[in-house]
Amino acid sequence: MCSSILCKIQAQNIKFLYKLRSFSYLHNPSPDKFLPLTIGKLLENAANKYGDRLAVISRHQNDKLSFQEALNRADKLAAGLKAIGLRMGDRVGIWAPNMTEWYVTHMACARGGYVLVNMNPAYQPEEIKYCINAVGAKAIVCPHKFKTQNYYEHLTSIAPELTDSRPGKINSVNLPSLKSVIIVGDEDLRGAFKYQELFDLPSAIDIKQIKAQQNSISLDSLCHLQFTSGTTGKPKAPMQTHFQIVNNSFFAGKRNELDRKHHIICVQVPFFHVFGTIVTVNAGLNHGATLVLPSPSFDADKSLDAIRDEKCSVIHGTPTMYVDLVSRQKIRGEYIDPDIAVSGGALCSSHLFKEMKQFLRLKKVKSIYGLTENTAVGFQSLFDDDEYLSTSTVGYLQDHCEAKVVDTQNRIVPRGTPGELLLRGYCIMLGYWENEEKTKEVLGVDRWMRTGDQFVIEKNGYGRVVGRLKDMIIRGGENIFPKDIEDVLNTHPDILETQVVGVPNERLGEEVCACVRIEPNATITLQDVKTFCKGKIAHFKIPSSLKTVQDFPKTTSGKIQKFKILEDILDGKI
Structure with a gap:
């Protein structure tokens, strides 16, 4: 009888676990223990361990x-x-x-x-x-x-x-x-x-x-x-501790394989951004990597020079930076041989990843997803991810963290279903400096943090960003996420980069407008765009207007400011 009861309990547990795995909830315990260190002690340990190994090479200052x-x-x-x-x-x-x-x-x-x-x-x-x-x-x-x-x-x-x-x-x-x-x-x-x-x-x-x-x-x-990047409104100041920075940078560096050999990183991202501070400076400190500064701010030609001359094995950059880097490499054809490129700070298309591998002669490309509010990293590529996982997802949940995707009623959705991503764990900010009201908007008493990102957790546990909730276009009742359209248009041979925004329309509420940067000496028309999109995306997603631009407005950290693109369109500047 006891055996029968035990079997029923086990069966119920198996059903519960199977049901749990079908929902968009993840917890990623790690065999790696937390480091009980401040940043200052981490520096001391690095000096003791690596000594005269170069921590920084600043080419524009001729300083090491x-x-x-x-x-x-x-x-x-x-x-x-x-x-x-x-x-x-x-x-x-x-x-x-x-x-x-x-x-x-x-x-x-x-x-x-x-x-x-x-x-x-x-x-x-x-x-x-x-x-x-x-x-x-x-x-x-x-x-x-x-x-x-x-x-x-x-x-x-x-x-x-x-x-x-x-x-x-x-x-x-x-x-x-x-x-x-x-x-x-x-x-x-x-x-x-x-x-x-x-x-x-x-x-x-x-x-x-x-x-x-x-x-x-x-x-x-x-x-x-x-400070947050300030893509909208006044920047807020998330509070980060030594423990959060030391440990999230350790796990980020390990995912980026900095622990496997002495890597030399071409630093294209600004230090003041979390990609620079956490994923670059402190990850390098954790794992003894050398940081190469090609220029004080991003310059594609200076980056190519640095990768070539310093024999950089890793590159850090945002998608926009890689678009420009690939474009210059197509012209220059430098003999470079880096191992890994890490992309973060904004969404990256699979087409761009493939071009990066081809023209930058990379062995691997890796995605990283996070926010200033969670100390830079929430999801990240794993060591042995194949090309599909590396290029079509933002990787797997960071070590020792939790994630869930919820609907508008705060209910966890099934895997494969889009909703808002929430994160919880050691790396979540303490809050915004002296701004309790804004803190409560994103951080609950249960320490779940709302990201504002429309996100999908796939059946295999990997994450995929659909887009920012606030960037969603509602056209005649249809919900459209710009990234679906951007990913298609970015594969057009004459298009370097695309940003899609919703513009006001009296009948439909909003209409789809594609803003594109094109290859030098190329031309493209709205009809070209419509023809290219036909059969690749639903008819209601196909842009009804087209704007060509020389560059997109963006923050110094490389994030494109969609609200400014829309403002320029409405003001007749584009």
Whole structure:
């Protein structure tokens, strides 16, 4: 009798497990244990393990930095920041393009217990004013000039008191929290410290104290305020801890095979973005990879030069960057032999992945999906994924995390059914800095975080992004996701890149508009597009209007701003 009851229980359990596997819920426990380290301790471990191995090669600065040198510089700078009045928990802004000073400042803040605030180097005066005041930054590090930006002039336009202040003693009406401006460069600028002079301020005892305090910095303490990209509205500042950054970057690096040999990474992504901070800088730190900076901001030709000259084995970039890189390589035909390309920051078409493999001579392409709010990585390609999984999905759930896809009633949908993706786990942000209202919009008391992405979990557990919920086009009652159309048009031989938006239509509500970048000297008409799409997508998805553009508006991190494309169309600029 007991045996009969046991058999029934086992049968019920099997049915339950089978039913559970049919729903869009995943949990991915990992055999790899969490690392109980701060970023500062991680740097120390890297210096001990890799020593004179190069951590950074900045080609545009003709500068190189080993892991040991990075630790030495970080401790000196951390002590220098303390000497000018910073204390643990103070916020330090970094407003700069990719350069060795960015890397060292990141590490120095971790070693000193300061909170690094990543700021977009393209921000203009009002934007940087907002960011400084939003988080109460006490110091800001920036170059004097970059491209058309004059950072010092921008700061003096907001805080004219700067030019009459002693360095470290700013008292500004518009920037009440800001006390120190630290300029990377040799110019003597009134009211500002030279970056290099901070290294001369601390004594040997001061530096020793920085080393001694490492065990007193909590794993769970706030270390980063990583502003969102600002594709819509004011950027928010998700709060990230040492534990979150160290561990998600460890798992990200392992998925990208950085643990299998000494890799040299061509860094096309900006450091200030989570792709740069987590997936690149800290993953490299975890696994001893060398970061190559071809240029301060993305330049396809400089990237090809770096891949060729430095023999880069890994490339990091966004889809738009790879479109341009492939386009230049088709013309230049450089002999390069990288192993892996990692694509993230936006959706990538399978057609682009195939072109990357062909023209960049790659052995593998890998996808990575995540948000600033979940410390960069939620889904990612696995080591042995075949071409279909690598090019048609965003990979499998990150280690030690949970995911579910729900409908508008918050019910978990069956696998293969689109809905909104929710994530939960150690890597989910603490919340938005001093913004409880926005935090509650995306993060429940149960710690499930709403991504705002329309997502599908396939039967095999792999994820596929359908599109942003807010980008969905509703045409005559039909729900249309732009990516379905973009993936088709991106295979057209004359089209480099496509963005699809919904434009107002009196009868249908919205109509489909395709905006395309085309190959040099090519021409394309709306009829060409309609003919190409026929038989490939449903008739109601076929664009009714076409716009050709030279470039798309995008953030410095490479994310295309669809809302600006629509604004330009409505304003008659396109």
